[in-house]
Amino acid sequence: xxxxxxxxxxxxxxxxxxxxxxxxxxxxxxxxxxxxxxxxxxxxxxxxxxxxxxxxxxxxxxxxxxxxxxxxxxxxxxxxxxxxxxxxxxxxxxxxxxxxxxxxxxxxxxxxxxxxxxxxxxxxxxxxxxxxxxxxxxxxxxxxxxxxxxxxxxxxxxxxxxxxxxxxxxxxxxxxxxxxxxxxxxxxxxxxxxxxxxxxxxxxxxxxxxxxxxxxxxxxxxxxxxxxxxxxxxxxxxxxxxxxxxxxxxxxxxxxxxxxxxxxxxxxxxxxxxxxxxxxxxxxxxxxxxxxxxxxxxxxxxxxxxxxxxxxxxxxxxxxxxxxxxxxxxxxxxxxxxxxxxxxxxxxxxxxxxxxxxxxxxxxx
Numbered sequence: 472x473x474x475x476x477x478x479x480x481x482x483x484x485x486x487x488x489x490x491x492x493x494x495x496x497x498x499x500x501x502x503x504x505x506x507x508x509x510x511x512x513x514x515x516x517x518x519x520x521x522x523x524x525x526x527x528x529x530x531x532x533x534x535x536x537x538x539x540x541x542x543x544x545x546x547x548x549x550x551x552x553x554x555x556x557x558x559x560x561x562x563x564x565x566x567x568x569x570x571x572x573x574x575x576x577x578x579x580x581x582x583x584x585x586x587x588x589x590x591x592x593x594x595x596x597x598x599x600x601x602x603x604x605x606x607x608x609x610x611x612x613x614x615x616x617x618x619x620x621x622x623x624x625x626x627x628x629x630x631x632x633x634x635x636x637x638x639x640x641x642x643x644x645x646x647x648x649x650x651x652x653x654x655x656x657x658x659x660x661x662x663x664x665x666x667x668x669x670x671x672x673x674x675x676x677x678x679x680x681x682x683x684x685x686x687x688x689x690x691x692x693x694x695x696x697x698x699x700x701x702x703x704x705x706x707x708x709x710x711x712x713x714x715x716x717x718x719x720x721x722x723x724x725x726x727x728x729x730x731x732x733x734x735x736x737x738x739x740x741x742x743x744x745x746x747x748x749x750x751x752x753x754x755x756x757x758x759x760x761x762x763x764x765x766x767x768x769x770x771x772x773x774x775x776x777x778x779x780x781x782x783x784x785x786x787x788x789x790x791x792x793x794x795x796x797x798x799x800x801x802x803x804x805x806x807x808x809x810x811x812x813x814x815x816x817x818x819x820x821x822x823x824x825x826x827x828x829x830x831x832x833x834x835x836x
Contacts, residue, residue, distance in 0.1 A: 490519040491541075496682035497534040499527045506542025511551045512598045514569040520602065521576050524583070535586045535681050538603060545616070546590065549597025552624065556789040559780045570629070570776050573598060574769040574827055577631045581605035581765050586686040590678070591615050591659070592671055601630025604664045605765070608686055611656035612671040613699055617664050620651030622744040624792050625784030625800070627752050627775050627818070634768035637759040639663055642714035643703055648752050649719070650740050657701030668698035709734050719749045720807050745784040745800070746807045751775060751818045758819075766829040771819065773827050778818040 491502040501520060503510035527533040540546035550569070558566040580587060580602060589603035592612045600619060603609060611617070619628040619636065628636065628648050636644030639662040647654065647662065659665040669677060673693045680689040703710070713725040713734060719741075726738035741749065755775060759768045779785045783803045791800035804810050 489513065490516050490523070492519075492523050494533060497532070497685075498678075498681040499523070499530075499533045499536050500678075501536065501538045502541055503539070503547055504541045506540070506544065508551070509544055509548035509594060510540040510542070510546065510599070511548050512573070512602070513551050513554070514565070514572065517569065517573045517576055521572065521579065524576075524579060528584070533585070535588060535686055536583070537588045537590065537678060537681060538606070539590045539678070540593070540599075543593070545594025545596075545599070545614075546592060546603060547596070547599025548594055549599055552789050552793055556786060556794060559786050559789075562780075566780060567777050570773055571827060573601065573630065574773055575829075577601040577605050578766050578769055578829065581631070583607065588681065588686060590674060591617060591665055592674060594653075596620055596653070597632075598630050600632055600635070600664065604635055605631055608667070608690070609665040610667045610669050610674075610677075611659050611665040611698070612669060612674065613656060614671050615656045615659060615665070616653040617655075617659045618651055618653035619648060620653075622649060622748040622752055623651050623788065625745040625748050625782065625786075625788030625802070626779055627748055627755055627772070629772045629776050631765055631769055631772070633752075633755045633759040633772060634762075634765050635664060636662070637756050637768075641707055641711040643707070643710060645714040645753070645756055646703075646710050646737070648756050649714075649722070649744070649749055650737060651744070652740070654703065655701060656698035658703045660698070661701060661703060667694045668696065669693045670696055706733060719746075719753050722753075723807070745788055745802050746804055746810050747782060747784055747802070747814065748779075748788075749807065750810050750815045754815055754819070766827070770827050770829065774821065775818045778820070 489505050491504050493500045501523060505511060527536060555566045586608050587606040588608040589606040590610050591603050593614050595603060595615060595617045597619060619632040621628050636648050643662050656668050677689060677693045709729055709731050713729060714722055716722045716725055723738050726734045758771060762768050788800050791797055
């Protein structure tokens with residue numbers, strides 16, 4: 472692959488092997504390297520990536536950054552939610568500190584001035600979306616499964632997910648935010664979560680070519696194939712109608728009375744999610760549409776995320792889905808009707824140091 476170098480890279484930390492940093496020719500490479508944990512992000516990994524971007528931003532030898540995940544299962548399954556579970560149970564601040572750095576990294580990636588090639592092969596969820604879908608060159612394959620599944624663990628889409636999904640065509644983003652449904656390559660491109668389709672078998676050749684060739688020249692040689700057909704376009708009519716309702720309860724009513732089997736099945740999926748998370752997510756999505764910059768949306772998400780640390784559903788959702796794996800969360804409250812408006816509003820309150828400190832007027836590049 473030509474000459475390689477680790478010059479100008481951050482000094483290796485004890486857990487630096489969780490993010491491998493290399494440079495081959497004109498391309499610098501970030502490899503998330505926790506394949507047994509599906510490359511789930513830790514705070515140290517976020518800091519390592521940020522430090523690498525700082526070094527490469529000012530290195531004239533680095534023309535392109537390429538992000539991949541180790542192993543054959545996916546780029547990244549999200550943040551380390553077991554660590555978040557323990558932090559929430561203990562009343563700690565580690566999760567808030569992690570999110571602050573993670574969300575600022577998401578914004579930095581969106582503003583990155585050089586080509587940032589995110590290889591979204593396999594599973595890409597939650598925090599994995601945050602470090603890839605804000606990039607300026609986003610590649611999906613026939614194996615891609617892209618999702619923001621937070622409502623299923625008593626959380627709310629974050630890492631700029633409500634920014635991206637609120638800007639998807641029609642109400643497709645609302646559908647994905649509430650259900651957490653994974654989408655393949657064609658639907659990821661349709662929803663604005665990715666740009667290009669490259670068959671997984673061609674990824675090694677593309678990455679090797681970036682060592683000596685600019686992205687604008689190399690990419691067209693590998694993007695001439697059509698991705699496998701998606702599913703969302705065929706369901707746009709009922710999705711747009713049902714999710715245009717003002718409340719989650721109204722959305723559910725439209726889904727259940729539409730007479731469409733897929734809509735009814737979707738309602739059954741939504742009923743398994745945290746009622747509080749569903750209501751907060753819908754409000755966050757609607758507000759994100761009106762916020763002009765990614766930074767402003769991330770600031771809103773940070774307030775919401777910090778508020779979830781004191782919500783019983785986050786601990787319970789992670790317990791049911793990840794720790795005990797009984798898949799039977801006991802949400803509190805247990806129904807949509809029991810979630811009071813005042814409770815939802817609490818997630819959007821300002822103050823308490825829950826700010827990200829972006830420069831006023833900062834905008835997505």
